[in-house]
Amino acid sequence: MVLMPYTTVQRKIMGVTHIGYVLASTITAESRFEAMEQITSLLRQRHRLRPHEENDFTVISQVEFASTVMETSHTMGILLGSIALVSLFVGGIGIMNIMLVSTTERTREIGIRMAVGAKEKDILFQFLIESTVLSSLGGLIGIIFGIFTSKLVSYYGGWPSLVSPPSIAVAFLFSNVVGIFFGYYPARKASRLNPIEALRYE
Incomplete structure (x- = not known):
């Protein structure tokens, strides 16, 4: 494992100025909804989004991600079966x-x-x-x-x-x-x- 400052990775390796994704964890599974609301509010504030503007980012929990993967697998299974x-x-x-x-x-x-x-x-x-x-x-x-x-x-x-x-x-x-x-x-x-x-x- 190599640990590097994200600014160095952006400038020297990735050639970008934005962060692609951030992983966050909660203390309990029940508090994930509150954490998602707080993260969404903070990102909207940092991205200077007005109240009527849609999010230019996506916040998704691991449960929703797993559900999306399962739905995709189910769709692929139906397609291949057909x-x-x-x-x-x-x-x-x-x-x-x-x-x-x-x-x-x-x-x-x-x-x-x-x-x-x-x-x-x-x-x-x-x-x-x-x-x-x-x-x-x-x-x-x-x-x-x-x-x-x-x-x-x-x-x-x-x-x-x-x-x-x-x-x-x-x-x-x-x-x-x-x-x-x-x-x-x-x-x-x-x-x-x-x-x-x-x-x-x-």
Whole structure:
């Protein structure tokens, strides 16, 4: 720790003539409101502000500051959650399109499987498993990329990052749910094909 006169810091280091902020403490938490009023009154007097003029400074308690930080974090959480939901929806639509194309291209294969005894639930489970595997692979790639990116930001940006195993498990489980949800329609469509029409498909 280096202690220096504030005038020296202003002139030699910061290149300013004003004080950016002042930290003050009260004896008890209950007296902070009275202290804030006294500080506000003193600063208005020192800044020569008239009664009708607004403050050209801000006085905030640590409780209000913590509340502001929490509100900002909550807003950022909602924003990031919205982006994640949109990304999941777009990814789910992509999985559905891939599975619809897959079922169309494999119509003859589905017809052969039905002809040799495969039931509707067998076809349904087959394509559900395929869509789940597809989404799970995407989830694993996303988890690896997320961990790598967080470590990279932590290393180069100096920001501490914490990778929580429960959050990884929830993300992986959610990717499976997305695969099942968006893969159900193509799988159901494939399981309801007419075997005769499917065998005739070219």
